[in-house]
Amino acid sequence: MERRYLLGNEAIAHACIESGMDFVSGYPGTPSSEVIDTLRMQQDRSYYAEWSVNEKVALENALAAAWCGIRALCTMKHVGLNVAADPLMTSAYTGVTGGLVVMSADDPYAHSSQNEQDSRCYAHFARLPCLDPATIQEAHDMMRDAFGLSEEFSLPVIFRPTTRICHSKGDVELSDVVKSIRKGEFHKDPRQYVVIPAHTRILHKKLNEKQPGIKKRLVELGYNRFEVKGKTAIIASGIGASYVQELLPESVSFMKIGAYPVDEGWLSEFVNRHEKILVIEELAPVVEELVRQVSCCVPVFGKINGYAPYEGELSPQAVAVIMHKAGFIPENPFPDKVPVQNLPPRPPILCAGCLHRGTFYAIKEVFKDAIYPSDIGCYTLGLQLGVVDTTICMGASITVASGIAHSGEKRDIVCTIGDSTFLHTGIQGLMNAVYNSAEITVVILDNSITAMTGHQPNPNTGVTACGVETPPISLEALCRACGVGFIKMVDPYDINGMVNTFQEAKKQRGVKVIIARQMCVITARRLGVKRGRFSVDRDTCTGCGTCVGFGCPAIEFRDEIAGINDLCSGCGVCEQLCPVGAISREEMR
């Protein structure tokens, strides 16, 4: 036993090692990424770990490992579960032999996501057990027990932490690590693993028959529990339960839901012995709908009757507002404080020296009146530069581009996609665009890493999750194999070179691919690449503002003169943009 101050995801990773996990796969996505990042960095590793190319691939790998009798974990963010939904739904039918835990990290408030979907709904849809921790300690304990629960019911278990669990920190009680000793072996059983109609109808029935046992077991495990204190009650789930406990009056009963499916009989007994119920949960009204189903005549307060918001994340003050509105506390204990108004915002921004900024600049120079579909990655921040017109989900830049092209839109269409996203689900869009003769320009923003989620390697990096060298995939050869005729490489730090290539592409018909390759500036810094820095000659600068328009955080503009601050990483693009030659490289110190 040991106590450590850990990030939620580190505690979750440690729990996996405590339970003797044998196999882990996943695709990075905030807030889930640090689980595999922690596991793959362990010195003395007895389990197999991989970053897969996408979540469907990751889940199918993990599922197969669990079919072979070993304990497997598959991690992703909530929207990744959409990609993995196909194997997920049917994995509930086939079941597993070794424990399989599917971690799908939800992101209420969409801190770093394109939507606020609720993974508990997937669990309900697939009829799989789902664990929803309220604290880091509980996340750790649930993850440690999840593999056993999966084996007990021969079903994958969905583990659903939220951002405020994954990226919170706390003192966590850990147990000893266990070495993975299992060796997988596949036992042929077509009735289980070949889901032809004749087999799947039987498997579906078996899945349904497991449900009552699961509900009972989750209550026994103490994940779902209550304390009767008075005539009114609050039912809360996930991290919402922690916020409620901070405010809970002595005379109010409290039920905490931490696992699904919830036993209706058990819930009904609690609900119907109270006169008034408030349900507090983030995102979808999963618990609330159930409470309303079992309540005979007890008034229920929640999202459905407007007492709690459907969207965003909860916080102590948000919960206080709901409790006050529903009459569970006489007044809001928190002072009504608002931030100072009209301060200039500081949203995230592409780093100084980021390769994408130069590429976006050149795209805009050549394709002035064009449509710019884009994708998910750091480069979505190109929105600030006016070069991102659409972003919907991973891999959707090339598909959206070809859809727009076939719609009759007359303007040029130039889409951007990162290397990791291209390999995730972009390549199908490219095949489709070539196959169906779309008129588009595809720019692959190639920094050879999955940068935004914390620099995880991908097949284009040339190294595996555990640091083993592997042949890097050739994006050029891939595009060639898809049938693309025009494929050019450009250096994002060479504006003229890019402009010339884009102009050439503009004249060509069909699908054109331009690969803009340069190392991520953060990776470069970590590898010790030193490019020096640039400065502005105050006497030469005319204050025209061309460099400021480039939007680099290293460029400032005070007293009608440009300046370059400490953030400069020496990419040299601004030197090429300055019309009067006022910017130059400083002497290396």
Added chain:
Amino acid sequence: MTGSFDILIVGIGGQGTILASNILGEACLIEGRSVKGAETHGMAQRGGSVESHIRIDGKYGPLIPPGRADLLISFDLLEALRFAHYLKEDGRIVVNRHLVLPTSVFTQNLAAPTEDEIIDALKKHPLCLLDADAMARDAGSPLSQNVVMLGAAAGTLPLKPESLLEAVQRLVPKKTVAINVKAFEMGRDFSRIC
């Protein structure tokens, strides 16, 4: 209600707020106290405003409600002002005298408060204003800025300075322990006069 001591550490992505919060968490462990925290990861980290919540003796959720923080540690003047509403009426501010204007100010021509205007606005709270950049350079490395800030906050924290110093030694890179110990002491000495 909790009896936690609530600290908000704010700055700009990349400034080292996470190490500062780790040092506080480690110091709590050394003293055997419970601690909860929350921080910014992912896209929001790229040069944007970042915040770390730390609740010493915290038992429930990791988030500090506005108007409840006992201490605000800020690596940047503008960020101190952006998050000042999290403080209690008598909550203290330890802030680095350093102002990085957001790029939006230059690209969109937005109005921004001056250093003096920000400092005036912050003065309604007990304020410790220090040049942590310069002090960190004097200590031996500009990267020890976050430890200077913690040193300056040490007198306000419900933690023993020995625990904080021990935590600093455990968490900074081995080669930089001496520099960071010096940085911590410099911050602590300064806090006696601000």
